Amino acid sequence: MHNLSELDPVYPLYDPRWEHDACGTGFIAQISGEASHFIVQTALQSLAHLTHRGAQDADAETGDGAGLLTQIPQNLFYEELLAQHITAVEPDDLAVGMIFLPPQERLPIANIQCRHIIEQALNEVGLMLLCWRNPPIDYTLLGSRARETAPSIVQVLLKCPRHFTAPQNDRKLYHARRLIEQRLQQAQIKDCYIVSLSRTTIVYKGLLTPTDLPRFYLDLVDPRYTSAFAIFHQRYSTNTFPSWSLAQPTRQLAHNGEINTIQGNLQWMRAREDTFFSPHWGSKMQDLLPVIQPGGSDSAQLDNVLELLTHSGRDLLHSVQMLIPPAWEQDAELCSEQRAWCEYHAGIAEPWDGPAALVFSDGRYVGAALDRNGLRPARYTLTSQGLLILASEAGVVSLEAHDVVEKGRLGSGEMIAVDLKNGVLLRDKEIKTALAQQQPYQQWLERYLVRLSDISQAPTDLAESLLDKADVFARQELFGYTHEDVELVLRPMLTEQKEPVWSMGDDTPLAALSRQSRDLSDYFQQRFAQVTNPPIDPLREKGVMSLDCYLGRRQNFLTESALHAQLIHLETPLLSEAQLQTLRQLKVNGFRSRMLRSTFETAGGPEALERALERLEKEAISAVADGMTLLIVSDRGADMTNAPLPMLLAIGAIHQTLIRRGLRTYISLICETAASWDVHQMALLLGYGAEAVVPYLALASVRTMAGERHLEHLNGEQAAEIYVHVMEEGLRKVMARMGISALRNIVGAGQFEIAGLDVAVLKRCFAGSAAHSGSVTFDRLAAQVIERCQGLEQSAEKQEEAAAKGR
Structure with missing residues (x-):
């Protein structure tokens, strides 16, 4: 909560919620899943072609932020371990963490304290720390602003227990990171940031320009650095203070746009936390709370929730679609199964809405999704070599015409992804069809969801009201x-x-200063x-706006069951006296x-x-x-x-x-x-x-x-x-001014x-x-x-x- 007490006492008139940014982002993926250094090189070139999407500090050297998210280059790190005579690990058992520590020169005690907290948490969850690594870095090319705020950048190389499955080890790594973050906050250490900690992916980012990224992180130009995909991101801060930690990609995504619903999303995530339960976590769930890390951008906070969902049983595509659903409410062409999937999840979580192009990966899937309004560009190209290239604009990779198999763009609420494990390109329709068939969502809705519009009998005592x-x-x-x-x-x-419309101008005093009772x-x-x-535009884009809302007890955010559909659906939040009487007399399904x-x-x-x-x-x-x-x-x-x-x-x-x-x-x-x-x-x-x-x-x-x-x-x-x-039309105008399309995002x-x-x-x-x-x-x-x-x-x-x- 950014409220009175949380404003910076040094800058009491400044509120971090005023910060916004606009960015360039995209990814390159080899559909077959074959890793190569060519993918990394091409991603760096694509990122350089998005330089115009970013900005520089007044020193003309410090960028707003740039970075890559790739698979872990296992050969590079395995050879590093062999050089240090560490042989007790196979490449598939390796996990790597990228960490920003407090600068060793300026804050040596905090640096040591952070290392101790990290080592202790890793040990607690059963992960073996093989070594600390200082990646080859050239600090001399940093601009003055970046140099003043630069952290000590280190990596931890870990061995995951072989007797656990891959998802179990992923949860161990996530658990360890959340423990570290909690203890850093308890110790009031703000200069330590876990950039990534994973078996499958790693993030290289910083307060850099795209062209400086590979010159700063020398790993990126090492031929041993191979990956089957690379997500790239160039940040442009419109009125925000750039920082090393706010550069993107985050741990699972890169984002171009704004989450206009972020305030409500945060409020409802806090409200849900006491009901969280997952068989994957049990009593350890408390170690993961609060889900949202303080001080993060809207992209980082969305990433926090996405991580929780993917480590609690849902796959990445399911989680992304759940948080950023299409405008399904008035889509007459949507099949009944997909409509049921969307409506079922609408009762579980409100959308994270706003103009957004999202690129994401967990190491197996890499993909992109667009917001329900389609207000950010996402253009893709498929080549004869099996490359999928997607970016916020066309032409980030130079290609011969005969190499291009297909060109296209994502539409409103659409998604595209690559399953690197099976070497398959997944289109929007097949992703959504597969999701809709995971559970009998339609049967659950038919059995448990009560639609107020279907209850036609008026109460007999209405006249009294x-x-x-x-x-x-x-x-x-x-x-x-x-x-x-x-x-x-x-x-x-x-x-x-x-709604009545008046001419511009209001010469009445603020209510707090008025002599009249207001x-x-x-x-x-x-x-x-x-x-x-x-x-x-609430008139032109009425088709993607929704006043639908749901009443009743909300079930656990982290699981799925038939009882999640036990709600009352309203087509509008404005009810008549007769409808209220109907709700009061409703006795079905435990209401x-x-x-x-x-x-x-x-x-x-x-x-x-x-x-x-x-x-x-x-x-x-x-x-x-x-x-x-x-x-x-x-x-x-x-x-x-x-x-x-x-x-x-x-x-x-x-x-x-x-x-x-x-x-x-x-x-x-x-x-x-x-x-x-x-x-x-x-x-x-x-x-x-x-x-x-x-x-x-x-x-x-x-x-x-x-x-x-x-x-x-x-x-x-x-x-x-x-x-x-008239009131419904007025509410749509209010939503439009707030940049929100679904009324569920207004509530609370x-x-x-x-x-x-x-x-x-x-x-x-x-x-x-x-x-x-x-x-x-x-x-x-x-x-x-x-x-x-x-x-x-x-x-x-x-x-x-x-x-x-x-x-």
Whole structure:
């Protein structure tokens, strides 16, 4: 969480979340799996052809970062071991780690401490350290910036136990690295970074230009350095500080683009961690947490999750497709098996979404995938010699025309890969067909998934929940609706059938500085995808956008079973009163709901608000303990003596306390609220934890407008349908501004910027959001609500007195 306390005290106005980069990347692979030095040479030449994709520091010598990911050149390292008279290892038993240590000259004690931590962790998991190796490196060609920050670069050569299988040894290496990283963090050592630690792959990277990479790492020009593939990456930092560790490739991937959903992805990964279980890990799972390493880029954080999945039982292609799925929701041509695969996994994990071209490898597979919008280029060439060349642009390798068998590019959500073990080129269709046939996903969905749209029977007691015109007006006053809200926000939604649009310019003061009482939503501003290019158009690209969401208990992220499909599917997060009644009465598949009251007593004074929040938090925890799967937070019971607790505070507090307790994935949050009538307020409720919203007062308000002047052609239900449609279109616009295509990435992400709220409010209800704290406390927010309720009570008393005198 990059929140107040995590900002650098030296640069308190700088937030690392502002960092973005744009890069050039690709790979070259020999489909047959035959290793050669030619592949490495060609990859280096291709990387040099992407120099224009990067940038240099002011010293004109330091690059933003460049690197290669290849197979381990076993012959090179085996001969090195023989030269040191180490013969107790076969090439296939060898594992190699590339490590950035604290500079020995400047930080000798930290360097020694890191070596001790590494050796201890390797020994604990049963890996034999054969030797430390100092790879041949030419530090003299570094630019001044790179030289100032250069680490001591070393390698560890290890022997894997022969009595374990290859996947078991891979897990040992991953376990060792996670132990090392945890202990480095505990020792507060920040200058040590494990670049790679693997049986099959190795990464050479640094704060270098592409042409300097082979001159710096002399291993790369050694004829003994052979590989069947090479992933290359040239980094371009738009407004970030380049560093040695942030150069790419990471351990399994290289990435061109942005993960716009990263904030929500991180929040939900933290929320899931307490439910993680894998038979491959057992009690060792705690050694792997937290999954996301602090301080990493969005690419590095995606790599962290990808590693966890591949070392916990899923193969690489499955894991990539699960995290970066295609836009399947409205694809009419998608076969039923593949649609079932996508929908099944949609209930397990939200997408890591944004314009992205991803290149990846685990040593067996090497491939590439494109985001659901296809907003980054990935062009490939297949040669008669069995080479597959893919890069962020065409022409990175010079080829004779007669050598080219095929040219193409990846489309939106497509994937291509090479199975180096079997020497097979895998196309998008066959990859997805094979994945869809791994389990009976379609049968699981048919058996367990409940679709709300298929439940047509309306509850018999719905009339009790509807409001008449007098009730609507009274509750509008209670919840702070103004005349402008009704006439300039709600009414135009019905007359124009679209969200009202205003001219540019806003001369009102920030909510925290205003003398007027302001709605809580006014303290929040939507963030936008500043560097997404091209921007997402919610009209033109509506086909790849999705408002689908899922309710219910989420199962273990690391396994697959029929119970993972035991969810409720919603086509939209906006529900009517009838749909809420249907959910409350739902008894199939173990779905159980509980209602929580979001009010506080005005007689208790401003302090009563915090007591009400504490009550809600305890009731939410109890609901999970009692096996509830749906938690409905409602302010319908509010009146002048039981003031409405601002729903945004209630949802935020419940969401955060469940995350802290490790309970968030056990239950879904639904708001039944009068305090949300425009798109911004709705987006905030979703953004801070609500998975569905029933805006009952807004629906009642538009129903009462039906039949009035200019709306004579509408009845109440038609008006409600129009309102919901307009709100859905508005949510798509919000998503587009954020560079997000699936609503599941909005939920719980906190993708807003807050100005003026007190630190205690931020920590309790809105942790993780970018914030500029202020003096607006819980007491001040409560006082505003109480003042409004007391004013209404006094007004009602005066009206009664006037009526009595009239009699």
